[in-house]
Amino acid sequence: MSGSELVGRHAETALLGRVLHHARKGSGGSSVLLRGEAGMGKTALLELAGTLARDSGFAVLRTVGAEAEAETAFGALHQLLHPLLERSTALSNPQREALESVLGLRSGPPAGGFLVGAASMALLAEAARVRPMLIVVDDLHWIDSSSAGVLAFLHRRIGELPLAFVTATRPGAAAAEGWPAPLAEIHALAPEDAGALLRSRHPGLAASTCDRVLSEAAGNPLALVELPAQLDGDVLRGLEPLPDRLPLGQRLERMFADRLEALSPDAAQVLLLAALGGGAYGAYPAGEVAEDVRERVEATGLARSGPSGRFVFRHPLVRSAVISRASEARRRQAHLALAARLPHDEPRRLVHEASAAAHPDEALAGRLERAGQRIAARGADAEGALLLDRAAILSSDPADRARRMTWAAVTAARGGRLAHTGRLVEEVRRGPVPEDIAPLLAYAVVYVDQSHRIDFESSFTLLPGALDALAVPGADSFGGLAEQVFFKLLLAATYTDDARAWQALDKHLDDVSPLARLCHRAWSDPARTAQGAADELTLLSQGLNEEQEAGAAWLLLWTATAVDVADSGLWRRFTGQHAYATQGSVAKARYYQDFLLGRWDAADDCLREAEASEGLGYHCNALLFRHHYAHFLAGRGDEEGLKRIEALIGPAARRARMRFVTDHLDHLRALAALAHGRYEEAYSRIAELTPPGVLPAGLPWFHLPFFDFVDAAVHTGRREEAQRHLEAGRAARMAGISAHHAFLLAAAEALAAPDDEAEERYREACAVPGAERWVFETARLRLAHGAWLRRHRRAGARDVLLEARQVFSGLGATPWEERCAAELRADGHQVGTRAEGREQLTGQETRIARLAATGLTNKDIGRQLQLSPRTVATHLYKIYPKLGITSRAALAQALREG
8 A cells, every 4th residue: 555545634544543542542432434435545544544553563354345245144244253263262152153153164053143243242352352453344335234233233342442443435325324433534635635646646747637637536536546547648748638527437437447348358257257256355266367367467457366365456446347347148157157166055156146047047046045044044134135035036936926025025124124125015016916925915014114104004904914814723924923913013003002903912812922912911001911021021031042032022122111121131132133123123222221220321322323214214213213312301301402303203203193102292291391390281291191090001101100290299289189190000000010110109109198108208219129220210209308308307308419419410400400409508508500510611521512512513523522422422411410501502602601
């Protein structure tokens, strides 16, 4: 790599140095995602990162995405970890077997996604004990989905390891959406830098030619380097004009094509084999090519023999040019030649054979179908779907074609390829649908409607019939489809409370597993049916083997959400499962738990997840992530932010009749009103959802506003209504549903207790097992307790109020913090003013506050201060209470006042 390839990349070079520095220290900021158009020099920067890392004592692991290998499950992971496999003896037997299974090094049952991620993490940790490590990922947009999921899993867990990630991708690549790394845009070179690069690589250019090349290249480094190399001497000297201007992509391919046309047929065939073989490193070994042919290939400058013994293309666009210039007949011949080099049922061989097929081929279609099912069972759903789709295309019988395409649609949906699912579903529905696959097609249609269109009507019209068909004795089970159909219908029922869904679910309770029945109990009418659900969930989840657990992931997560199971181990078990399609459900469950458990620095992550979901077409997930974000806003009393979120998600939720969201928003408005002491408004809103003494079946999360109802009722003098609600909670044996239900009932009992019982009730509520986990609600209980102690001139009020105030401050819940301060002042204690709070900002907090006040995003601030966006968010939520504000919008005014 010559220095001229990095002209004008001073900021990027410094950024890479900082990434490696942070990795060596084991601190945050040890990753970056480089994003830029083809030819912008991303690969050169990755090579620079590798050089800097090796010079600093790092080991460097590298993997390169390849369009031709995007269907090869775990192919990129194999390329990355292969140098470390000799260390696999340090892993536990299950981890080593899981890793070797997905990397094709041993046969055996499919490994769960989490186990693969955990094994990869353990392998890296073992290697990092010797020296720090740099992981380089080029062309992320072409990394196979299974590998991309594991890489994201690793990235989120590097923690304190001396490990850095440097990744590169192109704009608009779906695979990079939500990639957990700070983004660095690689733009075109500035005019002065472009001129310097051009002159360094082509010093003999005439001034007029130089100006024209600069204009044509428009700052693209690859064009600046490549375009003059294709011009003859007269053009270079300015004696002949440059060719007419062409669009950049076509121009570069035209340049490569000129060199390709000069190749002999055997040299051109070798390059085509390398290009179709996949990757920057082609699958066709250069060592097997005749020396004279290899020399002719290398003389063109288009490719060279790399250290791996395979051809390395000068740039990915060279590979594109090689393929696009070849005739269809030559491409088929090349695919057949590559297929012949691979084992009979190797998925890559099947892809090559399918690419070479000109007509339907039932035998090949059957082999593709079996291979697709095999790799989907290993957790590589996205890649399995592509093979099933190819099998459908090659099917000679229309019914088999529809059947395989429907399986491809379902598998693609599980693999996170929702847009692909939608296209396949539409294609299947255009022709006759075999009756025997109607339940499977119904599931695929509903998957798209629920997740992409936020429309639940097809759930009520198609899924009941699908359950009926699957329940017929001897009917095809489609690999346990009934459980998944049941879950999708239960999801629609929970979101909308539609009677048609509940009736169909009740009808088929005997046809599903105990876990599915438990999930139904937890959501259908929990005040009457969910007693003991949390304990039963623990027993059921412990009794599942890995294969059963993979199929039951959604049911487990949704049941856990119903009863607020705060078991972080449960979420970790599903991280990285089934090509990471399950990760949306994992993330939603996690953010809900983050709110309950006081991990409010994760609030902004909800919005990032929403944006990533939108990019992938999962619009319902995006709506729900924003709905979870609204919880944090309401807890902080940020009513303006709450209004903005409601305006964003309310119309779609109402259109879909998602009472789950619209009722929650009503409750969250009441919670925000409580934060600001507007008890009458809060009571009115909550009473519309759950009237005094009534725990409605249509409000499955009745326990969340339960404490708030009693709080508002007591403060508005409605003690009789509060007691009726408490009696309803006791009658429902609310404490037997989950630990959170038990705490909320005890806390509400304390708020409504008569004075002679209050102190004992407060002590009992705080003594509920695990009470300290519910951070926000426990702080509210302490605030109420401290206020009661102050009014009754009891000792200890100050300590209880100070403890509550500290928690609210950490959460950024400023209105609640101010209420603690008011109680402390009323008790005769001095409390810092807002101005005094401003003086408590650290230097770093002051810098962050000033940058945020200018409108910069957390990512922008992080780039300037070399911090991760999450660290910036954590600082901001410490800054807000110190300034006495609740939102970013108030920063500028608060700083001016200071």
